[in-house]
Amino acid sequence: MTTLSARPRAAFGARFVTPLVIGTLLNAVNSSMIAVTLVPIGRDLDAGPARTVWLVTVLYLATAVAQPVMGRLVDTFGARRVLVAGLVSVAAAGLLGALAPSFEVLLGSRVLLGLGTATGFPAAMALVRARASRLDLPVPGGVLATLATSTQASMAIGPTLGGLLVGLGDWRWTFAVNVPVAAAGLVLALCWLPPDEHTRRPGKPIDLAGIALFAVTLTALLAFLMRPSNWPFLPAGLVVAGVLIWHELRARDPFLDLRALAGNRPLAATYLRQCLAYLVIYAFLYGYPQWLAQGYGLPEPVIGLVLLPMSVATVTLSAFGARLGLGVWARLLITGSVLLAGSLALLPLGVGTALWLVVAIGFLFGVGQGMSTVANQTALYVQAPADRIGTLSGLFRTSQYIGALASTSVIAFAFGSQASDAGLSLLALVLAGAATVLVSVTAADRGLRAVGQSGHGRP
Known part of the structure; x- marks a missing residue:
């Protein structure tokens, strides 16, 4: 007879967890790996510290704004579909960054990288929750710990990995490394993760206006938090937040269910x-x-x-x-x-x-x-x-x-x-x-x- 402790281990084995780990660690490792490349990037692309720091900032901004948006897409279209799309985006961003001819293109690759890596955590949580609910299992604490540990560890080793890649080649390798990693995650997700069981419910269109208002609100408030001297972002963000609240309370299927x-x-x-x-x-x-x-x-x-x-x-x-x-x-x-x-x-x-x-x-x-x-x-x-x-x-x-x-x-x-x-x-x-x-x-x-x-x- 299968014991209670053995059931979660069987349900959440390596085949299920591995693609989720790859999806969630990509954001953390790219957040920290960039630290050791800012100087050589600035030297090669003629960008000073005031510009290169935006390579760090835009990833945080893109990810912070995109995480709930990608989560909404997970709830609407299915976790595996969104995770696969995110991994494709990460691979494309890595290739774009590795071949970037200018700083502006490199900055765009970081934005795309932020959008792609933002799919990992919401998709992982949805897939874990769906499997546990379907099999009537308790909270899979071991899986949650694995996801958290992989994120923490990859963030910690990011600068070391970045330094190694720069030493072996140059800073472009820190972007190119995303291509094989994302490709591996993509193959494993398609082979090992269960197909999505639902699609978007008919008659309930995606709340694009709510998503846009949320993105503008959060971007403005984060811009103020990062540099309070940019104080006009605060009232602007609060005004848009008011419009967001007004819209979401009246939307048929709101992006943010504020009442809930x-x-x-x-x-x-x-x-x-x-x-x-x-x-x-x-x-x-x-x-x-x-x-x-x-x-x-x-x-x-x-x-x-x-x-x-x-x-x-x-x-x-x-x-x-x-x-x-x-x-x-x-x-x-x-x-x-x-x-x-x-x-x-x-x-x-x-x-x-x-x-x-x-x-x-x-x-x-x-x-x-x-x-x-x-x-x-x-x-x-x-x-x-x-x-x-x-x-x-x-x-x-x-x-x-x-x-x-x-x-x-x-x-x-x-x-x-x-x-x-x-x-x-x-x-x-x-x-x-x-x-x-x-x-x-x-x-x-x-x-x-x-x-x-x-x-x-x-x-």
């Missing part, structure tokens, strides 16, 4: 937790190395070693955090608590601080990042209705990107032109405030106690 979202307070809390957690995590991830270099005086190779325990903790807890025997609520409380402790620990740091303490603080933030990802993903899996899992998974990733992009403004506010001890203390206060809100929101959400222990439970 408003009535699903647990899901809204999950979005808020993800946004706050990644605001704190990314502000530390991008801000701490600056202080280590300019304030503490460490050379760059040593900074990488100092942050290594953080990366190890993140990947390890993403993979095995669900096996600690703690429920989602407990894991998220630990997340908020360690991020708050790490933020407060930044306050007294200075040139004379012992190196072991500098390393230990990074480890705390690694624990927070590793614990939060799978726990919030599990909460999303349970809280999202099955017929909207793609759209709502996309919004989950968008909330993460909002926190990540807002962190850049926090760093600029705290450091200014120099990452000094005083700037680090100011950054610590801001992060401690965000972490305090995170702990409070989590502690108040008692409904999370019903979201399974160690990845078990029912959607």
Whole structure:
């Protein structure tokens, strides 16, 4: 007789999970791999730092806007179809970037790359949810952990992979590598993933106006978050947001079902937790190395070693955090608590601080990042209705990107032109405030106690 623990393993074997992993890791690896190529790209295509940084920015913007849109297409046309289309787009973007004759074409390839990679996570969540529901299985915590771990690990190895490819060839190889990877994912998806069981429902056209209004709203607000000096984007975004709300409340089949979202307070809390957690995590991830270099005086190779325990903790807890025997609520409380402790620990740091303490603080933030990802993903899996899992998974990733992009403004506010001890203390206060809100929101959400222990439970 098949045991309960064996059934999920049989249902979610390597043949099913592998194409999903490839689809989800492509965004993360391309987000971080570009870091080591900006200088040679600028040199070859005659673009200064102010222009090359847009290669980073446009991918974040395109992905943040496209995730829920692609999720809506997943809910409408089927997850495998959308994932296959996304992988084709990634391969095309990789080829375009590898052959790009100008900076403008290269920028376009990054936009296409963002759109293509945005299909991975919503499609994966929809496929996992459909299989678990069809077989009446509990929450597949192991699969969610695998998806999260592959994302975290690929983001961590991205700069190393990029450096290796540049060393073997040049920066164009970091774009070309997407072609064989996406092609492999495409073949495996077609061979191993089950065909989609539904198509678009007749009589309910896609809400193109809602999608367009959402894209304009989010782009304007993200542009403000990245650089608050561009303040006109804020009122413009709010005005368009008002039009979006008006339209969606009247649409026959809205892109964003605002009434359902408003009535699903647990899901809204999950979005808020993800946004706050990644605001704190990314502000530390991008801000701490600056202080280590300019304030503490460490050379760059040593900074990488100092942050290594953080990366190890993140990947390890993403993979095995669900096996600690703690429920989602407990894991998220630990997340908020360690991020708050790490933020407060930044306050007294200075040139004379012992190196072991500098390393230990990074480890705390690694624990927070590793614990939060799978726990919030599990909460999303349970809280999202099955017929909207793609759209709502996309919004989950968008909330993460909002926190990540807002962190850049926090760093600029705290450091200014120099990452000094005083700037680090100011950054610590801001992060401690965000972490305090995170702990409070989590502690108040008692409904999370019903979201399974160690990845078990029912959607």
